[in-house]
Amino acid sequence: MEGPLVDMVYCSVESLFAFYKEHSRLKGFGVLKKTSKKRGCEYARYVSFACDKSRKPTAKNYSKRIDCKCKVNCVVLLDGSCRVTTVTTEHNHELQPSLTRFFGCHRKISKALKRKLEAYDITGIRPAKNIRLLEVQAGGPDRMGCTPKDCRNYIFQQRRMRTLACDAAIIQKFFALMQMKDDEFFYVIDTDNVDRLRNPAIYTPTRRYQ
Template identity: 30%
Template sequence: MEFNSFEEVMSYYKQYAKKCEFGVMTRRIEKGEDGNVRYATLGCARGGKACNKILNVARPRPTRKTKCKAKINDLKVDGKFKLTTVHNIHNHGLNPIKSCFFRCNREVSDFVKRILDTNDLADIWMNKSFKSLVVRAGGFENLPFFEKDCRSYINKARHLRLGKCGVGVLQEYFLRMRYKNPGFFTLMDLDDNGRLNNVFWADPCSRAGYQYFCDMTTFDTTYLTNRYGMPFAPFVGVNHHGQSILLGARSISSEDMETFVWLF
């Protein structure tokens, strides 16, 4: 069989797997110098060796890995993706009832996304939104997704809401603060689409306090904003009265090394 793109191969194999009642996972992908997929291996989701990642041997976490060998290999030849290897034999039973709940088959439709967005803007808790969807569908078994899939979508949607308009409002606020006091310092990091990645700010009082009380500074990333899920981390020092004082603050989109290097 031949396909025009790797996306077509993935879509076809997922449809085949859903009909034959097993899950799909990507085992291997090789890309060429141009960054496009050149070779890929798609297989059963129960393939691979079972390993217990929980250190507590008294309460091991169950695993569904059975070293299943069912897979396909596709290779890009002359602009077409050709299937070079096909194994359709599974070493485990297939469950037609649970096939729609495999990770590769779970999908939140556009209609459900609109409901989740509306409820989230109205400050309705996710568990109540999901229960309303269950009642509308007539039971959990009639929904092709879980509550955690809805939470994942809302977390991504909250990040996108703070887009160009949100950055503009924040910049206007910082401009007003700098106009009132030139010592107000801000620094913003935007992505290629103009969305906010990271922001740092310090008012004149905090900057002056750092000049005197910089002997010990704490840096905490355990605070999270409820709306956008961007970790908020204050720089806090201690004055000569033993009181905590704010030396600076920042919000970041992720907690990786590149972000922390930019911040410090």
Template identity: 30%
Template sequence: MYNLDVRDEVQEGIEEMIVNNEISNMSKYPVDELRIGLEFTCIEDAKRFYNDYAFKMGFSIRKQTHYKARKLDDAITSITYCCSKAGHSKPTDQEKFEHQNSQSCHTPKKDCPNRRTNCKAHAVFKIDDRGKWVITVVANEHNHELIASPSKTRFFRSHRNITKEQKDLIHMLNEQNISASQIMSFLEAKEGGRHNIHFIRKDLSNENLRMHGQ
């Protein structure tokens, strides 16, 4: 279906990357089990777990706060990850413009849009004496609708991600002078469909620009 002129050695590298990617993406923890006391060997695993949980439940996350200990050479000892709708945000100029136009057109009055809702959902991870990262606080209550649809959730900011294996594959295909649209189509076919790609074409184009800028 996708007639891409890729040399045999490139194809072999692609197949190996896909297999490695599938293995690396296997979760070590049940994503349903968000609870106090759950341990992780490193903060990267902790963040990945909470982000996987957020993906399944239908929200996005971001880092809210972190603390350092002076006695440990400013090493981070605590991190809080929260729902991306925590706090408040100002509407963009475009949103203000659309809001003003809706008022001038005598449409039903609405509040100026706010992308954040001051949601309080979060999880706190602290490092213990053994060097393990442990969940010490869990707040699961959201004050907004959750979008538990992978076809939509995958485009939330914390879930939009190009894996290292995918980046290597993109670079490899780009060196073969394959266009961004062809690369995207190729990745979609290799991953079993567009719904399994957790980034948009703009992200791919940005990755190509970043590579050329190096």
């Protein structure tokens, strides 16, 4: 629960961000990263981690942006490590530890969870039962690390990917058959490393087919 302190040194900016992000999850607020790069410098010299409500309000984002002053500033050293220079812990809004799993910066589908979601979907388990099963295995929805909507979106995304892979195979088989019938027929299909369509199929016949 204790966040970064002034003059603390971390091995990298990423390690400090990971530590502060976990601190914010336990305390009940979201975080965002800001960098400042001096002219002529190859890397960001100064880095700030602030509450996600720190930006000044606008007409469109008056409820999300309330100019919260909570933040951690650090300076990046030559060896890649970083030293905390200033820390502000006061918030001008209520913290919500029980709701942090709904915050965008804290929502993440782990690799293990992705494998289970896809495997259960392939076996024919409906998305609702699929997600409920994983919630029970994790010990409750709050231990999933993401929301049911995130899981459902991932399931449907993988379904589309599998469909594209089938479509690519069918199209390629059809074009190969046409080429066997006509030696002057030429086609090109762009696929990725798992045979999914990466770009629309491009074929250039030398004459028109009705």
